Amino acid sequence: MxxxxxxxxxxxxxxxxxxxxxxxxxxxxxDGGSTGWCVVRAATVTGVGHRxxxxxxxxxxxxxxxxTRVAIAVADGLGSIPGSDAAARIAACAAVxxxxxxxxxxxxxxLQAIAGAESAVRSGGESFGATTLIVAVGEPGSDVALARVxxxxxxxxxxxxxxxxxxxxxxxxxxxxDGGLVEVATGALQSAGxxxxxxxxxxxxxxxxxxxxxxxxxxxxGPWRDGPSTVAPAMVEGILGAxxxxxxxxxxxxxxxxxxxxxxxxxxxxxxPEADG
Numbered sequence: 001m002x003x004x005x006x007x008x009x010x011x012x013x014x015x016x017x018x019x020x021x022x023x024x025x026x027x028x029x030x031d032g033g034s035t036g037w038c039v040v041r042a043a044t045v046t047g048v049g050h051r052x053x054x055x056x057x058x059x060x061x062x063x064x065x066x067x068t069r070v071a072i073a074v075a076d077g078l079g080s081i082p083g084s085d086a087a088a089r090i091a092a093c094a095a096v097x098x099x100x101x102x103x104x105x106x107x108x109x110x111l112q113a114i115a116g117a118e119s120a121v122r123s124g125g126e127s128f129g130a131t132t133l134i135v136a137v138g139e140p141g142s143d144v145a146l147a148r149v150x151x152x153x154x155x156x157x158x159x160x161x162x163x164x165x166x167x168x169x170x171x172x173x174x175x176x177x178d179g180g181l182v183e184v185a186t187g188a189l190q191s192a193g194x195x196x197x198x199x200x201x202x203x204x205x206x207x208x209x210x211x212x213x214x215x216x217x218x219x220x221x222g223p224w225r226d227g228p229s230t231v232a233p234a235m236v237e238g239i240l241g242a243x244x245x246x247x248x249x250x251x252x253x254x255x256x257x258x259x260x261x262x263x264x265x266x267x268x269x270x271x272x273p274e275a276d277g
Contacts, residue, residue, distance in 0.1 A: 002221070005230040006257040008010030008048060015051035025056050028253070030245035037140040038070055039269040043249035047219055048260040050079075058131075059217045059264035060088040064096035069106070069139050071099030071113065072266045074152050076132040076217040078188055087121050091133045091189055094120035099137045106137040107202065110147035113137070114200050118149075118189040130190040132198075136205075136215055138268065144205045144213055149198035150187045151175050151218045157239050158211035167236055171203045171213075174225060186218075212239050213268040219261035220252060231256065239267055 001010060018025075027046035033040070046057040058077035063070065075092040077084030098114040113135045121128050132150025146154055161167045173231040187198035203211050216224070216234075223231040231254070238251040252263045 001253055001255050002234075003255045004234055004269065005227050007255045008257050008259065010048045010052060010260060011255040013052060016054045018054045025232075027051060027057060028249055029057075030249040032245040032248075035065060035068070036068060037068065037270065038138065039271065040070065040072065041243060041245050041248050041267040042072075042264075043245060043252050044262070044264040045249060045252045047262040050262060056085050057262045058085040058088055059219065059262040060085075060092045061264050061266050062092035062096045062127065063266070064100045066100035067102065069100050069102065069137065070170065070268070071096040071109070071135060071137045072215055072268060073099070073117075073133060073135045074215050074217055074264050074266055075111070075134075076150065076152050076219070076262070076264070078130045079134075081129040081190075083124075083127045083191070084131055085192060086124065086127065086131040087131040090124065090128060091117040091118050091131050092275075095133060095135045099135055106139060106142065106145035109205070110135045110137045110145045111200065111202060114147050114149060114189075118198075121189045121191050124191055128191040130188040131160055132186060132188050132217070134215055136213060136268065138213075144207060144268070145202070146205060146215075147169060147200060147202045148172060149189055151198055151221070153216060153221045154203075154205065155214045155216070155224070156205050156211055157214055157236050158208065159240065160208070160210065167240075168232065170225075171242065207270055209270050211270070213270075214239060215266045217262065217264040219259070219263035220265050222261070223254075223256050223259045227256065261262050
């Protein structure tokens with residue numbers, strides 16, 4: 001585990017062994033693959049807080065493809081509400097299934113996916129908790145359409161992007177109030193009305209052949225924004241280095257003081273660059 005900024009002492013503590021546990025509840029997960037026009041890499045890492053409490057990861061990623069359309073989703077269950085790990089899983093899986101429906105164009109499909117995911121979460125009643133959700137839908141030769149509820153977000157990373165803090169820009173506005181203070185309440189899809197009301201936001205991302213769309217939960221987004229000279233450069237360099245799924249998981253498994261949340265990252269390239277060496 002690599003330290004970015006001041007290391008976290010908690011991150012170095014060996015977590016207690018959960019009982020029971022299985023591959024389905026693993027604290028680390030990574031996957032990926034390619035289509036004729038894009039490459040996808042995904043990883044999720046259970047945060048230090050959940051590891052030390054012997055609790056499961058409440059983030060979830062999913063993707064689907066149909067024809068030439070690819071959809072990816074990242075969900076972040078709200079830890080304060082029981083059952084939110086299930087909400088994240090249900091929302092992400094429902095969203096990508098709906099997003100690849102060819103009857104709608106990508107922007108409309110992304111919005112339909114959010115609405116359908118909320119219905120799926122609500123169908124479980126109070127047992128499904130609440131979750132943030134971000135969906136990205138892409139096809140060859142077009143912008144990637146995105147929609148979200150909550151603070152999961154997306155970045156465009158590339159060697160020619162001019163943005164404060166490095167070669168990246170955030171697709172959605174960062175979570176700040178008018179006074180510049182970070183918002184506390186997180187909008188979410190919810191099963192029983194216990195979370196803050198979720199506002200649906202939409203956006204588009206234009207990618208060149210050298211750019212990467214990076215969709216993340218707040219466990220990655222927060223440190224990325226707060227570490228413009230530490231976390232952001234390390235993430236950008238790692239992502240532009242054409243990581244394998246396992247390498248992406250290792251990249252997300254960094255130590256930083258105060259950053260103990262679950263971390264999920266899904267990256268989409270129009271074409272995978274060749275790694276140096």
